Amino acid sequence: xxxxxxxxxxxxxxxxxxxxxxxxxxxxxxxxxxxxxxxxxxxxxxxxxxxxxxxxxxxxxxxxxxxxxxxxxxxxxxxxxxxxxxxxxxxxxxxxxxxxxxxxxxxxxxxxxxxxxxxxxxxxxxxxxxxxxxxxxxxxxxxxxxxxxxxxxxxxxxxxxxxxxxxxxxxxxxxxxxxxxxxxxxxxxxxxxxxx
Numbered sequence: 778x779x780x781x782x783x784x785x786x787x788x789x790x791x792x793x794x795x796x797x798x799x800x801x802x803x804x805x806x807x808x809x810x811x812x813x814x815x816x817x818x819x820x821x822x823x824x825x826x827x828x829x830x831x832x833x834x835x836x837x838x839x840x841x842x843x844x845x846x847x848x849x850x851x852x853x854x855x856x857x858x859x860x861x862x863x864x865x866x867x868x869x870x871x872x873x874x875x876x877x878x879x880x881x882x883x884x885x886x887x888x889x890x891x892x893x894x895x896x897x898x899x900x901x902x903x904x905x906x907x908x909x910x911x912x913x914x915x916x917x918x919x920x921x922x923x924x925x926x927x928x929x930x931x932x933x934x935x936x937x938x939x940x941x942x943x944x945x946x947x948x949x950x951x952x953x954x955x956x957x958x959x960x961x962x963x964x965x966x967x968x969x970x971x972x973x
Contacts, residue, residue: 781843781904782904786904787839788904789837794923795871799907802871803925804820804926806927807928808929809930810857821848821891821908825849827846827848827849828845829889829911830842830844830845831843831888831911831913832970833920835918838952838953839956842958842973845888846890847891848891849890850884857929863930863931865881865932865934866927867926868910868919870921870922870924871923871924875922875936875937876921876934876936876937877918877919877937878934879912879915883914883915883946886914888913891924893908902923905920905923909923914969915946918936951964
């Protein structure tokens with residue numbers, strides 16, 4: 778049981794939770810890349826492992842800090858070789874039930890990570906396992922769960938929540954958030970939540 782379950786971190790299943798078998802799982806990488814790739818679970822686990830401590834902040838009013846383990850986005854991006862005209866990435870869940878697009882410039886921080894562990898425990902399916910994005914500098918709906926496709930593109934697109942009125946940029950705004958780690962409500966000033 779991961780820290781997310783122990784803390785009773787809220788679970789959102791927008792787009793439906795797919796069943797994913799590690800034996801048959803593939804992560805498709807395509808669009809504006811030098812060469813499309815179809816990565817198995819073993820391929821992903823063979824990539825350089827990193828841990829990024831960061832806070833996942835939900836637009837619905839809570840946030841949780843953890844050590845997210847997996848493949849740092851910067852390492853992944855180097856491996857997939859984007860073409861010069863690529864400016865954005867569309868992340869899509871297994872089965873296509875959920876998608877979201879993020880500007881490449883917003884992914885260029887050391888805490889953005891393709892995550893399959895949290896505090897050294899496997900990431901449970903309800904929290905996005907086998908593999909999810911964690912993008913601490915944007916609202917949590919950009920951190921696509923059940924990652925099945927990474928498409929490099931030259932434009933911002935809609936997505937599951939964006940097509941329902943949420944911001945396409947998803948910059949974290951000032952307000953109050955429930956710190957799931959402590960149970961306290963705290964003010965946030967906007968941008969990535971770093972101070973607690």
